[in-house]
Amino acid sequence: MATAPTQTDSPQKPWWRSKRLWGVLAATGFLVYSFWGTDPRAIWQTFLKIRPIFLIPVMIGVVGMPLARAIRLKYILDPQRKVTGVRLFAIYSVGQLLNIVLPALTGQIGRVILFSRTLSVTKTTAFTMVVLELLFDGLTMMMLIFGASFLVVLPPVILRGEIAILATCVLLFGFFYYILHRSRSKKHHMTWLRQHMPARLVREWDNVKASFLAGLDMLTSTRHLLVVLFFSIVSWIAHAFIVLALLHMFGFEFPLWAAMVILIINTLAIMIPLTPGNIGTFQVACIIGLGFFNIPKDEALGFSIFLHIFEVGPVFLLGLIASFSQHVRVSEFRTPEALAEQERLAKEVLTMESVANNSNDQSSGHP
Secondary structure (H helix, E strand, O other): OOOOOOOOOOOOOOOOHHHHHHHHHHHHHHHHHHOOOOOOHHHHHHOOOOOOHHHHHHHHHHHHHHHHHHHHHHHHHOOOOOOHHHHHHHHHHHHHHHHOOOOOHHHHHHHHHHHHHHHHHOOOOOOOHHHHHHHHHHHHHHHHHHHHHHOOOOHHHHHHHHHHHHHHHHEEEEEEHHHHHHHHHOOOOOOHHHHHHOOHHHHHHHHHHHHHHHHOOOHHHHHHHHHHHHHHHEEEEEHHHHHEEEEEHHHOOOOHHOOOOHHHHHHHHHHOOOHHHHOOOHHHHHHHHHHHHOOOHHHHHHHHHHHHHHHHHHHHHHHHHHHHHHOHHHHHHHHHHHHHHHHHHHOOOHHHHHHHHHHHHHHHHHO
8 A cells, every 4th residue: 555755844935936836927928829719609600519429439438548559558567567447457557647636747657656666677678668668659759650651741740750759769778678688798897987886886786777677678579569559559549530530429530640740749848748648739720720720719729628528537437436446645745845856856856865765665665
């Protein structure tokens, strides 16, 4: 059972340094922009055109997407730790809930802490797992953008984003495989440093390296690599399926590739979470994406509200239910002490001190 962080007196941060405050202000600004110049009656008329029959494929996609990503996480973890699919789906759902309720990028750090506690792996290994998830998502999105570019002329901003993401993915994968190749050598690297460093620091560095390599074990197996890539593609197709079904529910007769273009624009726009639950930024992204297909702002805004509900609502509900089944209280991750730990890990998740402390915890029987 996950234990709550120890309550200690911590200095109160100035109000102007609150990520949540700035997130709320940003969300307000984006919502004002989204609703500016729209007609509430036109938005309401958009809702009246909804065809409920398309809720069936929407719900299929809503269930299929997190299921595919949970299976993908299982195979990323599989070479080092066996976890049942049901339990991993529950842990994944709690992690997605943290991604929604925690401000800015601390949601991903919250997932790292959650995986470390519930899966009994070091924080460095958990961090590497999250990075691999993001890398496979990036590669899959590049495949979708490449395919869509043959069907429609994409905006320059998408093409620039594609180049940046592709370069990042290639560099990181190249770095990971280089580290794996070097680790197979019997001799120690950085011999001079190892000879002149204190023995404690050498042990800590070895802990860092071992934890990092443990997170990369999946890359050494062709079978695991292909399965992870397959379920990455399945999850993105399920996501596009949700967008496509909602488009048809609103009477927009678009093909699948159009839904993928809208999905790509949304993903690029909310890649760095600026607002709680992406409120505001999600609406602006949908308006821009549908504007690319000449959909009026009123109708695009109505569509964005429903799409946001179906993207966030099931995640929140599944995460809440799973948090009870896994005995994890989301409130644990929102205390000042927990938020301070998340900020610290965001800066030093791969440093010697953080991993050494974590490995010491594991050796004493506390995952």
